[in-house]
Amino acid sequence: MRDQTGRTIDYLRLSVTDLCNYRCRYCMPEEGVCKRAHQDILSVEEIEEISRAAVACGVKKIRLTGGEPLVRNGILEICRRLKAIPGLEELCLTTNGSLLPELARPLRETGVDRLNISLDALRPERFSDMTRRGKLEDVLSGIFAAQTAGFECLKLNIVLIGGFNDDEIPNFVKLTEAHPWEVRFIELMAMGPCACWDKSCFLPGSEVLRRCPDLRPIPGEGVARRYKRPGARGAVGLISPVSHDFCGECRRIRITADGKLKGCLHSREEIDLRGLHGWRLENAIRQGILQKPQRHHLAERPSDTPRNMNQIGG
Ligand code: SAM
Ligand code: SF4
Numbered sequence: 001m002r003d004q005t006g007r008t009i010d011y012l013r014l015s016v017t018d019l020c021n022y023r024c025r026y027c028m029p030e031e032g033v034c035k036r037a038h039q040d041i042l043s044v045e046e047i048e049e050i051s052r053a054a055v056a057c058g059v060k061k062i063r064l065t066g067g068e069p070l071v072r073n074g075i076l077e078i079c080r081r082l083k084a085i086p087g088l089e090e091l092c093l094t095t096n097g098s099l100l101p102e103l104a105r106p107l108r109e110t111g112v113d114r115l116n117i118s119l120d121a122l123r124p125e126r127f128s129d130m131t132r133r134g135k136l137e138d139v140l141s142g143i144f145a146a147q148t149a150g151f152e153c154l155k156l157n158i159v160l161i162g163g164f165n166d167d168e169i170p171n172f173v174k175l176t177e178a179h180p181w182e183v184r185f186i187e188l189m190a191m192g193p194c195a196c197w198d199k200s201c202f203l204p205g206s207e208v209l210r211r212c213p214d215l216r217p218i219p220g221e222g223v224a225r226r227y228k229r230p231g232a233r234g235a236v237g238l239i240s241p242v243s244h245d246f247c248g249e250c251r252r253i254r255i256t257a258d259g260k261l262k263g264c265l266h267s268r269e270e271i272d273l274r275g276l277h278g279w280r281l282e283n284a285i286r287q288g289i290l291q292k293p294q295r296h297h298l299a300e301r302p303s304d305t306p307r308n309m310n311q312i313g314g
Pocket of ligand 2: 020021022023024027028066067068096118309310
């Protein structure tokens with residue numbers, strides 16, 4: 001389906017929980033979030049019903065996210081049910097990777113097509129400091145478990161933070177020499193806990209090209225500008241929502257773990273989908289697509305959303 005500005009909307013990012021076993025400093029408060037009552041979060045049945053309605057409205061790709069989707073009870077059942085929806089062409093998941101050593105194989109068996117794994121530092125102490133509780137070795141084991149389970153074209157997401165991990169850019173890029181992974185640098189977006197961080201933390205994606213001048217452009221995919229080091233097995237992606245906003249090509253809608261449809265990550269507007277069924281549910285999704293904001297204003301001011309990223313799903 002097309003929105004009012006003619007953009008085709010066929011990609012749903014669906015948050016299955018706002019809980020997480022990590023507390024990344026830019027994403028979540030140290031104390032975490034209050035565990036919501038079971039009934040405040042979409043049930044497995046509601047997730048399936050909403051996903052079917054979204055596919056009826058033209059969605060072809062769903063990405064499960066969170067919070068950390070792999071801490072959600074019933075995540076494998078959710079994947080199984082979504083994978084069985086006729087017309088859904090791709091089911092993907094974004095994870096911090098910590099639970100992949102146990103879950104990569106069962107996830108693959110449910111039919112999940114692709115995984116994106118977050119990895120903001122390659123130094124163990126720095127990784128633990130940023131996640132406030134994570135262990136780098138768990139995520140690295142998770143990445144290899146995913147590869148062994150048959151997930152090809154793994155994408156590793158690195159949020160670029162000035163003064164924190166910019167000195168590791170060359171090491172991240174080096175990973176692509178030996179591994180067939182896409183290492184993707186994402187510009188930090190001013191929202192939630194990081195909205196008040198110093199300007200120096202917010203680096204443009206072009207910093208990666210400045211530090212690794214041997215990267216050569218290759219054809220892009222989705223919202224990423226892509227590059228390759230000569231002879232490398234993998235690729236480098238730059239996702240620059242702030243310095244090169246891709247609002248004009250945005251194909252996404254989002255649904256929060258409590259069932260609110262958002263046309264844009266950064267807008268305040270939400271449509272409550274809970275309690276809607278059949279044509280009413282489809283109409284609400286269509287309305288959300290039609291009302292999708294034209295663009296965000298991150299280049300001028302922090303995000304307008306009052307939610308933290310873990311509540312929306314990055
Ligand atoms: N827990 C999973 C993970 O970390 O991959 C999935 C949810 S997380 C919110 C999804 C992605 O959003 C992660 O890659 C995370 O680094 C990114 N993210 C969170 N806050 C962000 C921010 N303020 N700016 C840019 N990316 C952010
Ligand atoms: Fe959790 Fe992902 Fe947010 Fe880190 S970025 S706190 S892993 S939801």
